[in-house]
Amino acid sequence: MWTSKMTRRQGLRALAGAAAGLAAAGCTQQPAPQPGRPAMPGEPVELEFWAWVPGMDEVVATWNRQRPDIQVHYVEVPAGADGAYPKLYAALEAGAVPDLVQIEFMELPNAVLHGGLVDLAPLGVGEHRHQFVDWTYEQVSFGGGVYAVPQASGPVATYYRKDLFDEWGLTPPATWEEFERVAERVREHDAYLTTFPTNNAEVLSALCWQAGSIWFGADERQWVVDVDNPATHRVTAFWQRLIDRDLVDTIPNSGNAFYKSVQDGRIVSLLGAHWHAEVLEGNAENTAGKWAVARMPQWDAAGPVRTTNLGGSATSVVRGSRFPSQALEFALWLNTDPATVSDLVVKGMGFPALADLSHVAAMDEAFGFFGGQRINDVFRESSESVDNSWKWLPTTNQALEHINAELQGMAAGGRSLREIAVDAEARIIRDLEKKGLPHRS
Structure with a gap:
């Protein structure tokens, strides 16, 4: 574990400079980080890596056997906002940090x-972009900076109860x-096709x-917020109509009530990410072999x-x-070596960010829970689209x-989905203004 100190103001400048051209921010861009000195001949290199993928310790052990010159000490941390990130920010504040950390796209x-993160562009990560x-x-690039090596994503498809669809003469829409x-x-069968979770703004x-509603983006000078737009209105009007007509449930898409409805056949499909396959298998055991996966519905059948996508993570230095x-060498091995990526997929990493999956053995798996279907073929197309x-x-x-609070209120008779989206844009802009970040809408 090594030490580092950086002020929040410097961090603001780094991010604004990378993603939003600092002329609009009225400050100067931070210099690119200087690479550490090369290891002296024979000098052992020791790195510390924080992550949460199950079985990552075994993967790191494989690296350590292959690379005695660069040894990685693995530290398992809890995932997400309640674990890894407070720990990372506390370490940055204290000036004692790991060398590498797993981080979600949303948190980057x-x-x-x-x-907190090294710009990997000066270290040559761009040579691997095609991979x-x-x-x-x-997702890991801002302006000319690259702040992580992509690891996994959550491409979305339709999980559906094939047995019930067949029985009722239905095909996935x-x-x-x-x-x-x-x-x-x-x-007509006293069931719901799916649920629109009124506790999950990410859905x-x-x-x-x-x-095609790109809520968030960045141009050369500033962050872009565009929640209140025609594509959002189309989506919110569609789901509002389904909710008002009682054609979909509105319970959360996780938790005991949801999985009971799934096991009882009261909810018969789920718009879910690749990682939902493992979640379904672990929480709806008595439906094994009855599921299948199809492409998610399209707005334009001819287009x-x-x-x-739902979720996704990367490896940052x-x-x-x-x-x-x-550290970058290890991160690239972790996320591009076919055998390693295959092992991580089996352990529950998610869908690989790797472009060429032809040599990743786990991609060819036939899933018994899904009636022997090779569901990764569906998710591969989804990832590429x-x-x-x-x-x-x-x-x-x-x-x-902000959106979650309003969605929960909607479930209790509050505002409509469209009203929630319109209000969200103003609140999001205020959040950016409080941090002094340049923006437009």
Whole structure:
């Protein structure tokens, strides 16, 4: 573990400079981080890596056997906002940090804002851009800076109860128009096609992302917020109609009530990410073999396939590492070596950000829970069909909290989905203003 100190103001400048051209911010761009000194011949390189993927310790052990010159000490940390990130920000404040950290796409801009991550562009990470699905590389890139190596994503598809669909003479809907008709048919059997979770703003954002509503982005000078737009209105009007007609449930898409409804056949499909496969298998055991996966519905049946994403993470080098070049070498191995990526997929990493999956053995798996289907074929197409212009904001957590609060109120008779979206844009802009970040809407 090595030491590093950086002020929040410097972090603001780094992020604003990378994603938003500092002329608009009225300050000067921070110099690119200087790589640490090369290791002397024979000098052991020791790195510390924080992550939460199950079984990551075994993967790190494989690296350590292969690379006695660069040894990695693995520290398992809890995932997300209640674990890894407070620990990371506390370490940055204390000046004692790991060399590498797993970080979600949504959190990455905030970590850069804290001045916590090394820009990998000067270290040559751009030479490996072709190895990753384009939109995942965009998730870790701001302006000319690259702040992580993409690891995994959450491309979305339709999970559905094939046994019940077959029994009721239904096929998975190919378009959203068909989705509404299928939802009507499913209600005839006292069941719901799916749930619109009124506790999960990320689901609403993903549905809008697929429809071409790019809520968040960045141009050369500033952050861009565009929640209140025609594509969002189309999505919110559609789901509001389904809710008002009682064609979809509105319970959370996780937790005991949801999984009981899934096991009882009261909810018969789920718009879910790749990682939902493992969640379903672990929480609906008595439905094994009865599920299948299909492409998510499309707004334009004749146009190019458009999908969306829920989740995703990357591997960042933390500012202050003595050996950032060696840390990057490990991060690239972790996320591009076919055998390693395959092992991580099996352990539950998520869908690989790697572009060429032809040598990743786990991609060919036939899943017994899904009736022997090779579901990764569906998710591969989904991963390749995500719009790459979406950029999470450094205030993403606050943005989603605003929307979540309103969604929960909607469930109790509050405002409509469209009203929630209109209000969210103003609140998100205020959050950016409080942090002094340049923006437009």
